Amino acid sequence: QQQVKQSPQSLIVQKGGISIINCAYENTAFDYFPWYQQFPGKGPALLIAIRPDVSEKKEGRFTISFNKSAKQFSLHIMDSQPGDSATYFCAASTGTYKYIFGTGTRLKVLA
């Protein structure tokens, strides 16, 4: 019940396309859902986060869509660029310090 299931494991997108990464959870007590971006050799960096009182949050080319009833949330990267090539992790928290991370999605954007 504490798991966060992330898909796909890897994703290849053409430059200018839309990248979509999905996460699903079971624990309805989760109330904070961040996405992290990790480049090789670097630690994860917070990209965007959402709380369940809104269904969508947009920051630049990055959008989180949140479906509370389906217990799913997704990251959309519009106009994907080669510089977006990285591993993306979703996470969930119950309002405590413990994040439960997904297993990651390796995104490659072709030039």
Add this chain to the structure above:
Amino acid sequence: GAGVSQSPSNKVTEKGKDVELRCDPISGHTALYWYRQSLGQGLEFLIYFQGNSAPDKSGLPSDRFSAERTGGSVSTLTIQRTQQEDSAVYLCASSLEGGPSGGSYEQYFGPGTRLTVT
């Protein structure tokens, strides 16, 4: 300002040896976390420190793992009698607060220490 720093960046050790990994959190951050990231896996929570409170050690995989945080700042993760399955990237993160009491959840990660046990 300076981010979270970790040292060493890479560590190769022989099976059975002890290792110490260091984390310097962002100045002023009261919460500090250790995670383990195995190849192709997500981040596994290990331990959490918040101010002077007792640490949450619930994620430590065995009693060979321990961590300390001195003076509310620098932290050291120690792995005794290392095993090959300990090979992973060990990530440290810090945040202003560890909970939702009006503070920020955002955790800022260091670059990690890649540990290889041969």
